[in-house]
Amino acid sequence: MTAHPIRCPRCDAQSVADERIVEHDCGHVAPIDAFGDGCEKCRRQADSETLTDLQTVERCLECGHRSPLVPEEGTNGPLPAVSFPTLPTPEQNLSWVPARFVPESRFRRGVLSTALVAMVLLAGIAGAVSVTPMLETGPTDEASVDTDWEEYDSLVIFRNDDIQPWYNQEEMRAVDEVFIERDVPVTLGIIPDTNGSAALTEDPEFCEYLQSLETDHPGQFEMAIHGTTHEPVTDFYGASEFGGLPEAEQRERLAEGEALLADCVASPSSTFIPPMNTYDTTTVEVLAESNYTAVSGGQWFTDEYYDTDNETYFRAGGLTHVPETQAFENWSAYEEAGEDDDGDVPFHDLETLTDSFDASHDENGVHVVMLHYQYFTTDDRLEKLESLIEHMQSEDDVGFLTVEQFAEGLEDGSVEETDDGWRVLEPISAVSR
Amino acid sequence: MSVERSFGNALRFGRTMGRGLRAVKWRSVALFLSALVPFGLLINVMSAGTLYAIALLGGLFVSYLLWSYYVVERNPRYESLFGIRALAVGGVGYLATIVWLGWLTPSPIAIVHLGAVVLIFVYYWFIAFIAFFHDQIGRSKYVPRPPYPNVTVLIPAYNEEGYVGRTIQALLDADYPAERLEIVAVDDGSTDGTLAEASAFAATSDRVSVVSKANGGKYSALNYGLLFADGDVIVTVDADSIVDRDALKRIVAPFEANSRIGAVASNVTIWNRDSLITRCQQLEYTIGVNIYRRALDYFGIVMVVPGCLGAYRREVLEEVFAYDPDTLTEDFDLTMKVLRAGHRVSVSDARVYTEAPATWRDLYRQRLRWYRGNYMTVLKHWPVVTDSSYGYLSRIALPFRLVEMFFLPLASFVILAYIAWLVLTGYVMTVLAVFVFFTSIVFLIAALGIQIEGEDWRLLVYAPLLVVGYKQFHDALNIRCLLDVLIDRDLAWTRANRIEQDSSEERESAPSAD
Numbered sequence: 001m002t003a004h005p006i007r008c009p010r011c012d013a014q015s016v017a018d019e020r021i022v023e024h025d026c027g028h029v030a031p032i033d034a035f036g037d038g039c040e041k042c043r044r045q046a047d048s049e050t051l052t053d054l055q056t057v058e059r060c061l062e063c064g065h066r067s068p069l070v071p072e073e074g075t076n077g078p079l080p081a082v083s084f085p086t087l088p089t090p091e092q093n094l095s096w097v098p099a100r101f102v103p104e105s106r107f108r109r110g111v112l113s114t115a116l117v118a119m120v121l122l123a124g125i126a127g128a129v130s131v132t133p134m135l136e137t138g139p140t141d142e143a144s145v146d147t148d149w150e151e152y153d154s155l156v157i158f159r160n161d162d163i164q165p166w167y168n169q170e171e172m173r174a175v176d177e178v179f180i181e182r183d184v185p186v187t188l189g190i191i192p193d194t195n196g197s198a199a200l201t202e203d204p205e206f207c208e209y210l211q212s213l214e215t216d217h218p219g220q221f222e223m224a225i226h227g228t229t230h231e232p233v234t235d236f237y238g239a240s241e242f243g244g245l246p247e248a249e250q251r252e253r254l255a256e257g258e259a260l261l262a263d264c265v266a267s268p269s270s271t272f273i274p275p276m277n278t279y280d281t282t283t284v285e286v287l288a289e290s291n292y293t294a295v296s297g298g299q300w301f302t303d304e305y306y307d308t309d310n311e312t313y314f315r316a317g318g319l320t321h322v323p324e325t326q327a328f329e330n331w332s333a334y335e336e337a338g339e340d341d342d343g344d345v346p347f348h349d350l351e352t353l354t355d356s357f358d359a360s361h362d363e364n365g366v367h368v369v370m371l372h373y374q375y376f377t378t379d380d381r382l383e384k385l386e387s388l389i390e391h392m393q394s395e396d397d398v399g400f401l402t403v404e405q406f407a408e409g410l411e412d413g414s415v416e417e418t419d420d421g422w423r424v425l426e427p428i429s430a431v432s433r
Numbered sequence: 434m435s436v437e438r439s440f441g442n443a444l445r446f447g448r449t450m451g452r453g454l455r456a457v458k459w460r461s462v463a464l465f466l467s468a469l470v471p472f473g474l475l476i477n478v479m480s481a482g483t484l485y486a487i488a489l490l491g492g493l494f495v496s497y498l499l500w501s502y503y504v505v506e507r508n509p510r511y512e513s514l515f516g517i518r519a520l521a522v523g524g525v526g527y528l529a530t531i532v533w534l535g536w537l538t539p540s541p542i543a544i545v546h547l548g549a550v551v552l553i554f555v556y557y558w559f560i561a562f563i564a565f566f567h568d569q570i571g572r573s574k575y576v577p578r579p580p581y582p583n584v585t586v587l588i589p590a591y592n593e594e595g596y597v598g599r600t601i602q603a604l605l606d607a608d609y610p611a612e613r614l615e616i617v618a619v620d621d622g623s624t625d626g627t628l629a630e631a632s633a634f635a636a637t638s639d640r641v642s643v644v645s646k647a648n649g650g651k652y653s654a655l656n657y658g659l660l661f662a663d664g665d666v667i668v669t670v671d672a673d674s675i676v677d678r679d680a681l682k683r684i685v686a687p688f689e690a691n692s693r694i695g696a697v698a699s700n701v702t703i704w705n706r707d708s709l710i711t712r713c714q715q716l717e718y719t720i721g722v723n724i725y726r727r728a729l730d731y732f733g734i735v736m737v738v739p740g741c742l743g744a745y746r747r748e749v750l751e752e753v754f755a756y757d758p759d760t761l762t763e764d765f766d767l768t769m770k771v772l773r774a775g776h777r778v779s780v781s782d783a784r785v786y787t788e789a790p791a792t793w794r795d796l797y798r799q800r801l802r803w804y805r806g807n808y809m810t811v812l813k814h815w816p817v818v819t820d821s822s823y824g825y826l827s828r829i830a831l832p833f834r835l836v837e838m839f840f841l842p843l844a845s846f847v848i849l850a851y852i853a854w855l856v857l858t859g860y861v862m863t864v865l866a867v868f869v870f871f872t873s874i875v876f877l878i879a880a881l882g883i884q885i886e887g888e889d890w891r892l893l894v895y896a897p898l899l900v901v902g903y904k905q906f907h908d909a910l911n912i913r914c915l916l917d918v919l920i921d922r923d924l925a926w927t928r929a930n931r932i933e934q935d936s937s938e939e940r941e942s943a944p945s946a947d
Contacts, residue, residue: 021646021657021660023649023653023656023657026757026758027652027653027656027754027756027757027758027759028656028754029653029656029657029659029660029755030660031660040754041754052649054646054647054649054653054657055644055645055646055647055657057644057660057661065663066660066661067642067661068642068643068644068645068661078633079633079634079636079637080598080630080633082598082599082602083599084599084602084603084675085675085704085705086704087675087677087702087704087786088702088704088706088786088889113460114460116890117460117463117464117880117884118463120464120876120880120890120893121463121464121467121877121880123876124467124468124471124873124874124876124877124880125467125470125471125873125877127869127870127872127873127876129470129471129474412858412859
């Protein structure tokens with residue numbers, strides 16, 4: 001340490017000396033004297049290899065004040081002109097609003113700010129609310145399920161028609177229970193306003209029941225619209241609610257039914273089941289406009305109207321047509337002899353039903369069974385349904401789907417016809433809606 | 434008489450209530466509570482299993498927080514129990530449980546999806562709530578009052594010509610007793626006119642002194658400058674920053690209020706908001722940095738005292754031997770050292786204005802240094818993660834930081850891949866719906882941040898970019914930096930160009946002191 005004749009700028013003592021400042025490898029910066037016993041920070045040794053000279057400064061031995069060495073000539077120039085940029089301040093929050101719109105009084109400015117906050121708040125909430133229905137039908141949860149391709153020899157679709165409030169509710173629940181117990185999916189054909197006098201929404205208990213099916217058995221019960229009033233409005237192919245009506249009237253009828261169904265169930269499907277199994281090309285146009293993907297009438301009708309030959313499914317007018325191929329009820333017998341001994345529409349015998357399925361199975365076909373819940377009034381009748389399902393399930397490699405799962409699956413590739421049957425991306429309920 | 438007394442009491446009570454209600458910041462309350470709507474909707478569309486899984490994790494998380502509070506504040510004897518390691522084990526057990534119960538189908542997407550939803554809940558209802566609460570009741574707890582301590586402001590400067598003078602002038606203009614303020618500019622071997630510019634101020638003001646040394650990096654400049662500091666409180670200011678007029682008074686106030694506080698952070702504000710990229714950064718600062726910092730302040734564990742304006746008790750700096758050379762983010766590293774030494778680190782309302790990178794390239798260079806430095810610092814202080822004796826630091830601050838640094842960037846790309854798959858398989862509308870939904874939540878969080886920070890409402894326009902675009906840029910950079918640090922690539926200082934300075938290869942290649 002070299003003593004200087006100058007005085008300390010702080011205490012005026014004439015005991016200023018040079019001091020060598022060094023930096024150790026560990027980053028510790030101190031006078032060289034402080035490293036006499038090694039580095040106090042890292043406890044490692046300090047020598048010429050680990051120490052780097054930083055600067056030599058002047059230090060007052062009396063008060064300890066350090067001063068840098070006098071800067072070299074030329075470093076003390078004139079004070080530079082300093083300009084500051086425009087800095088944002090909280091008080092300038094409304095500076096971007098044109099001046100003529102900013103009130104002068106503080107209170108009114110506060111009101112304006114509050115109005116802006118309210119707008120932001122409403123915009124945020126409106127954004128979230130507006131897209132929530134789309135999230136509900138989104139694949140976010142379902143897509144997280146592991147899926148796998150399953151090979152089937154044939155496919156079976158059950159279609160339970162005429163679902164309506166008040167009427168034979170016990171029978172309706174009993175039939176649903178059969179499908180639940182057997183874990184078989186089913187398309188429910190729901191009449192939104194039977195005969196124009198039994199709107200779904202007037203029976204909240206009924207709607208709650210349907211919603212409970214959707215919630216408790218996701219993907220198992222398809223909520224399809226079955227006309228609007230189910231009345232035979234025209235004599236199109238014998239009788240029809242839609243076929244033969246002008247386009248505008250069909251559109252209006254459909255919209256009425258859709259509104260009622262949407263208020264009753266959580267997820268109305270994209271399948272249309274025409275009452276009396278009949279519809280025309282206008283019906284299909286109206287349905288395609290309304291984003292339906294499938295229409296399920298009767299095969300006897302589609303063979304004639306679309307000139308097909310026992311086709312179990314086909315594309316026409318932008319929709320997939322999946323007609324019923326086997327009725328549970330024996331309508332021919334009913335037309336000839338009327339009701340059976342129990343006073344109900346007669347059913348086919350079990351053998352007829354199983355033979356029909358077996359034929360479809362052998363041909364790797366799609367077997368669409370139509371039934372009407374209201375006729376399942378006795379245990380024997382329910383057992384017949386159970387027996388049929390049992391028979392189907394006893395065969396290996398039979399896939400069960402709803403109409404919508406089948407139609408949408410064909411569209412999005414999760415259902416494919418193969419050389420020897422079908423392959424389905426299972427669980428299909430997780431893949432489709 | 435008693436009727437009159439009762440009436441008087443009722444009147445006083447009414448007045449007190451009236452004052453209380455007037456003190457409530459109702460706009461913040463409205464914005465905070467408005468998020469109930471999207472969260473309610475989110476809960477509504479969730480499957481029962483997901484909801485139970487979130488509730489169970491929420492229970493685990495709340496139990497952990499309550500236990501942490503108990504052992505840190507009341508009974509340190511049990512501090513080794515149910516710490517971060519036990520929480521990690523609990524997390525694995527939790528995953529096994531929800532898979533076993535059928536609430537979660539085990540797949541990377543499902544786990545990331547659940548993690549993302551949980552983080553949104555936690556971020557909003559824990560971080561944002563504490564920040565909101567802090568704003569409602571806590572801001573006035575550090576009111577600047579005389580006597581003010583002796584302060585030394587250190588300004589490390591490397592090639593800051595055109596900037597350092599402005600920084601010094603702003604400090605000289607600051608509202609702080611002149612006899613208690615000392616400004617030390619440390620020239621770190623600049624090759625431009627930085628030394629001359631700073632020396633000109635030293636020649637005209639006895640409050641300013643300039644010291645110079647060979648170029649060695651910011652840590653070295655600060656350690657060197659510290660030898661010339663006489664103040665009881667050491668304030669560090671970057672040579673390109675502009676302190677607000679009352680910033681010095683505000684940043685020293687917490688030291689007077691609480692002797693356990695060892696360091697104080699500031700509120701960083703970007704002044705060059707003339708481009709999309711700088712506005713995005715301001716929004717990021719508002720909701721990602723300042724809100725987060727405010728929440729951690731509640732526990733005294735603010736994790737970064739920013740280099741552009743921060744304050745330390747002198748004895749605390751000396752106790753931890755100031756700055757180390759072994760990370761690229763010396764401010765984060767020093768704050769960790771202060772916290773590890775058992776001191777509280779708090780945040781103040783001292784505002785500092787800084788210039789943000791104005792191009793993607795410059796932002797990339799700046800964040801390359803920050804993120805590499807963050808990973809280096811976390812790895813350097815890794816023992817804290819598993820040592821429960823560090824209280825809230827190891828129990829709350831670091832776990833959040835680890836999730837933010839290690840899980841979120843990776844999760845972000847898993848989700849992005851999932852979204853791409855959804856788009857390719859035809860779920861475009863669903864993807865749009867998810868985007869709008871999460872943007873609305875970010876929008877409300879941003880609005881709350883803007884309201885609390887008194888920021889510019891126009892920044893809300895950029896909220897969607899914090900969901901898609903800007904966010905993925907940072908996530909990708911984080912992953913790159915993590916890999917860089919793990920494979921120990923040569924990690925040199927990278928420095929963004931300034932809009933008011935010309936770039937030079939020489940400047941970029943030397944270790945910087947800003």
